[in-house]
Amino acid sequence: MITIPNTGMWFGIGFAMVLLSSWLMGRQSRFFFTKDPLKRKFSIMEMEFPAKSYELERLINGIYALPDLAARTIKALRMQLLLDFLLFIPAAYGCIFLLCMYVAGHTATGVGAASFTVLAWAQAIPFVLDYIENTYFWILSGERDIPIPKPNPLNPPPVPLSFRLMRLLEMLKWGIALVAAVCALSAMAYFWLSGKFVFS
Amino acid sequence: MAQNPNQDVNKRQLTVDDFKNYPRVAASVAYVQQHPKVVSDVLDEEGHQYVDLVQKGGGVLGVALVGYVYVLEQAGIRFMKMAGTSAGAINTSLIAIQKDKSKEKSDYLIKALSELDMFRLVDGSPFARFLIKSLVKEPDFMSRVSKLLRRAAVTIAVLLVAAFVLLGLQHSYPKLGIAAFAVFVLIGLYFLCAGVVGVYIASVLKRLKEAGFGINPGDFFYDWVKMQMLQHDIKTVADLEDRAKEVPNLHIRTPRTDTVDGIKGDVVFIASELVTQNKFELPSMARLFRTPDKMHELHPAGFVRASMSIPLFYESYYVKDIPVNDAGVKQLWASTFEVSNPPETLRFVDGGILSNFPINLFFNKNVREPRLPTFGIDLDDSTPEDKQDVPENWSLGGYLGRMFNTVRFYYDKAFSLKNRVMYKGVGKVGVADYNWLNFFLTNEQKLDLFAKGAEAAKTFLEGFDWEEYKRERAGYFEERKSNTL
Numbered sequence: 011m012i013t014i015p016n017t018g019m020w021f022g023i024g025f026a027m028v029l030l031s032s033w034l035m036g037r038q039s040r041f042f043f044t045k046d047p048l049k050r051k052f053s054i055m056e057m058e059f060p061a062k063s064y065e066l067e068r069l070i071n072g073i074y075a076l077p078d079l080a081a082r083t084i085k086a087l088r089m090q091l092l093l094d095f096l097l098f099i100p101a102a103y104g105c106i107f108l109l110c111m112y113v114a115g116h117t118a119t120g121v122g123a124a125s126f127t128v129l130a131w132a133q134a135i136p137f138v139l140d141y142i143e144n145t146y147f148w149i150l151s152g153e154r155d156i157p158i159p160k161p162n163p164l165n166p167p168p169v170p171l172s173f174r175l176m177r178l179l180e181m182l183k184w185g186i187a188l189v190a191a192v193c194a195l196s197a198m199a200y201f202w203l204s205g206k207f208v209f210s
Numbered sequence: 211m212a213q214n215p216n217q218d219v220n221k222r223q224l225t226v227d228d229f230k231n232y233p234r235v236a237a238s239v240a241y242v243q244q245h246p247k248v249v250s251d252v253l254d255e256e257g258h259q260y261v262d263l264v265q266k267g268g269g270v271l272g273v274a275l276v277g278y279v280y281v282l283e284q285a286g287i288r289f290m291k292m293a294g295t296s297a298g299a300i301n302t303s304l305i306a307i308q309k310d311k312s313k314e315k316s317d318y319l320i321k322a323l324s325e326l327d328m329f330r331l332v333d334g335s336p337f338a339r340f341l342i343k344s345l346v347k348e349p350d351f352m353s354r355v356s357k358l359l360r361r362a363a364v365t366i367a368v369l370l371v372a373a374f375v376l377l378g379l380q381h382s383y384p385k386l387g388i389a390a391f392a393v394f395v396l397i398g399l400y401f402l403c404a405g406v407v408g409v410y411i412a413s414v415l416k417r418l419k420e421a422g423f424g425i426n427p428g429d430f431f432y433d434w435v436k437m438q439m440l441q442h443d444i445k446t447v448a449d450l451e452d453r454a455k456e457v458p459n460l461h462i463r464t465p466r467t468d469t470v471d472g473i474k475g476d477v478v479f480i481a482s483e484l485v486t487q488n489k490f491e492l493p494s495m496a497r498l499f500r501t502p503d504k505m506h507e508l509h510p511a512g513f514v515r516a517s518m519s520i521p522l523f524y525e526s527y528y529v530k531d532i533p534v535n536d537a538g539v540k541q542l543w544a545s546t547f548e549v550s551n552p553p554e555t556l557r558f559v560d561g562g563i564l565s566n567f568p569i570n571l572f573f574n575k576n577v578r579e580p581r582l583p584t585f586g587i588d589l590d591d592s593t594p595e596d597k598q599d600v601p602e603n604w605s606l607g608g609y610l611g612r613m614f615n616t617v618r619f620y621y622d623k624a625f626s627l628k629n630r631v632m633y634k635g636v637g638k639v640g641v642a643d644y645n646w647l648n649f650f651l652t653n654e655q656k657l658d659l660f661a662k663g664a665e666a667a668k669t670f671l672e673g674f675d676w677e678e679y680k681r682e683r684a685g686y687f688e689e690r691k692s693n694t695l
Contacts, residue, residue, distance in 0.1 A: 061335035196398025
């Protein structure tokens with residue numbers, strides 16, 4: 011078991027970075043516009059969770075379909091991705107890692123400690139997946155007129171592999187991070203209410 | 211590949227013959243062929259009789275429209291002017307795009323119907339498809355949802371009570387601390403699940419708003435109609451209008467002395483427009499959207515798509531980039547709708563919210579003795595219980611539904627009340643057993659609906675009397691004339 015000195019301080023710094031980067035990214039998202047079918051705003055979550063195949067590609071094509079706003083939208087989108095790269099991703103997964111390690115260190119049973127240690131180190135998976143996802147968005151956002159296959163009503167094309175992989179990536183990324191964060195916060199709530207909380 | 215006709219009909223692709231040879235359909239066809247009727251004074255060289263045809267909207271109940279049209283054709287009837295709303299517009303378009311009015315059109319309709327997987331018309335997100343399927347196919351879906359919500363509430367209550375009790379007891383029984391810890395984690399996971407569901411529902415609602423409050427984009431439908439049109443060389447609005455106008459060599463039934471001059475085909479799809487709040491008759495009103503040199507930018511499949519944009523079920527259909535500064539277009543808007551500043555974008559929803567059965571379209575009050583009648587196909591999905599509901603007992607949904615239906619049906623109803631004679635040409639298909647949004651019809655149900663249409667056509671022809679129709683029209687004409695004087 012690794013004991014992390016000054017967990018509270020590191021968590022505080024990480025959490026502050028999460029808040030700061032969230033605020034900065036929120037500022038950028040004000041400039042996200044696409045044409046679908048009329049001009050409208052969009053969010054990064056729509057890119058992460060396209061309901062259907064080629065929806066992400068349609069969204070990117072829609073950005074370039076607004077000539078007056080495209081440059082600003084792409085600049086804001088990339089700025090948001092950059093903030094995500096540099097601040098949010100390391101801070102968010104780092105905080106979850108610290109929380110889980112803290113709980114693991116304060117759990118009475120071996121199973122509990124092992125489970126939380128696994129959850130803590132499992133954050134490496136969403137960490138890497140998030141970087142892959144952001145790199146993909148960065149590359150895709152630079153492409154104009156992404157080809158979208160013409161629909162054939164009687165013989166629909168199969169769901170593309172890229173879309174299925176994207177869905178799996180998102181499920182793993184969000185699933186691992188959220189389960190770990192929620193379990194750790196629940197355990198912390200238990201420590202707090204039962205008087206077993208130790209600030210280190 | 212040859213299909214085994216004995217194979218369970220629900221487990222194989224239907225064929226044109228499945229529809230035609232269905233016993234109830236075959237019996238209806240045999241009857242109308244053994245009892246030929248005079249229904250019109252306009253004939254072609256092969257002796258086919260011509261009528262104008264109006265088809266009502268009604269979602270998947272449109273399958274019955276095909277059965278009705280099939281039997282009319284088997285009785286030697288052909289169609290001159292055609293109009294329809296929503297499902298009626300789909301059928302109308304599939305008839306109107308085919309060449310040579312003297313030829314039967316229903317084979318192509320039946321083929322298109324048998325090859326179409328209707329569920330593909332529901333082309334929204336997986337959640338939307340699941341929701342629609344559940345709501346339509348499982349009558350007790352809402353009670354299942356409410357049961358699930360009750361269970362979820364009970365679960366969280368039990369978990370909270372357990373946490374409260376275990377938290378207190380663990381001081382006396384330290385081993386219960388592990389259970390308390392586990393319950394806390396379970397509560398956290400419970401809220402995580404609830405949060406994920408909540409966020410998903412919120413995102414679906416947000417998408418709904420962004421998609422013009424439509425669960426399904428309707429792209430599949432548009433592409434499907436476009437494909438059907440392209441197969442018949444209909445690429446532009448002009449192609450469709452020209453095809454609809456074509457007439458074979460016609461003559462008038464003796465001993466009438468008038469001619470067939472002025473008789474020409476036409477096609478009309480009805481759509482409701484929300485920006486200017488008007489009823490649009492397409493494609494003729496397409497001149498309000500584009501100047502003649504830019505008309506090629508519009509595909510006529512869009513007009514059918516506009517006509518069947520069932521609110522909430524489908525996204526609205528937009529017509530953008532209207533040349534609002536063009537003098538000709540501006541003048542047309544002013545003369546048609548008294549709109550002096552036309553909008554750049556129009557937003558269409560289902561024509562059925564204004565005129566689901568546009569039987570008034572081909573009515574010419576100045577004609578004393580029509581040369582050909584207007585036939586209408588009315589899809590009647592009302593049940594006797596609908597009229598017997600105690601008004602005081604209506605739920606909020608029932609109350610709102612009645613209000614909406616009163617408004618949306620009254621436009622057509624007002625016309626029919628004033629011009630009852632037009633209803634002489636209308637046949638009703640009783641389809642109360644079916645939900646108009648049931649896009650999951652089994653093959654058996656499709657055949658049944660088709661047969662209902664066929665039987666209704668047979669019943670209608672049985673009771674139709676062309677001479678009486680003309681007499682009543684003449685009487686109506688005289689009555690109006692004397693009232694005017």
